[in-house]
Amino acid sequence: VIWMTQSPSLLSASTGDRVTISCRMSQGISSYLAWYQQKPGKAPELLIYAASTLQSGVPSRFSGSGSGTDFTLTISCLQSEDFATYYCQQYYSFPRTFGQGTKVEIK
Amino acid sequence: QVQLQESGPGLVKPSETLSLTCTVSGGSVSSGSYYWSWIRQPPGKGLEWIGYIYYSGSTNYNPSLKSRVTISVDTSKNQFSLKLSSVTAADTAVYYCAREAVAKGYMDVWGKGTTVTVSS
Numbered sequence: 001v002i003w004m005t006q007s008p009s010l011l012s013a014s015t016g017d018r019v020t021i022s023c024r025m026s027q028g029i030s031s032y033l034a035w036y037q038q039k040p041g042k043a044p045e046l047l048i049y050a051a052s053t054l055q056s057g058v059p060s061r062f063s064g065s066g067s068g069t070d071f072t073l074t075i076s077c078l079q080s081e082d083f084a085t086y087y088c089q090q091y092y093s094f095p096r097t098f099g100q101g102t103k104v105e106i107k
Numbered sequence: 108q109v110q111l112q113e114s115g116p117g118l119v120k121p122s123e124t125l126s127l128t129c130t131v132s133g134g135s136v137s138s139g140s141y142y143w144s145w146i147r148q149p150p151g152k153g154l155e156w157i158g159y160i161y162y163s164g165s166t167n168y169n170p171s172l173k174s175r176v177t178i179s180v181d182t183s184k185n186q187f188s189l190k191l192s193s194v195t196a197a198d199t200a201v202y203y204c205a206r207e208a209v210a211k212g213y214m215d216v217w218g219k220g221t222t223v224t225v226s227s
Contacts, residue, residue, distance in 0.1 A: 091212025
């Protein structure tokens with residue numbers, strides 16, 4: 001099983017801030033990583049796959065980078081609708097596993 | 108636009124079997140391009156992948172749940188289903204169905220989720 005460590009667990013930020021979320025793997029996964037956004041009471045939504053490819057319809061202020069064991073999700077200019085919880089997910093091997101989540105809250 | 112909708116009992120007694128169905132609209136479970144997945148999220152916690160099924164009936168389960176999980180597909184009803192046996196309070200969660208493209212690995216379409224509580 002590939003374990004994932006997301007950091008920070010909680011991130012306090014203001015509208016307009018640039019924020020970065022980290023996801024570290026217990027072993028290398030090449031670029032087989034996705035990022036999801038989840039708002040309270042809603043299902044997760046796919047933001048990024050293949051570590052850096054933006055899903056159709058996702059704003060360009062979201063970006064992903066990394067390969068191997070270290071990955072980053074960046075929101076370049078935080079908007080009010082971006083306050084949510086973000087999860088990384090690896091699909092290099094089974095079982096699919098998710099990070100524990102990073103909640104982005106209003107500062 | 109493909110949509111997924113979970114349905115099933117919201118309350119299950121301990122030791123019994125949890126049964127949920129996901130109905131696919133705007134697309135077909137018989138498409139050879141997708142796996143049909145189940146993921147769950149305990150209250151206030153993160154996401155756990157349960158497993159998936161291909162239209163042919165081929166399955167892949169999370170080893171942590173494999174002994175208790177059965178995922179099946181009904182192409183005539185355009186549905187797929189989850190059964191989880193011998194449930195305990197630890198199985199209380201929001202259960203999501205989702206679509207995963209073959210040879211991709213990420214879930215690009217999700218249902219809204221259904222809450223299942225295990226309690227006597």
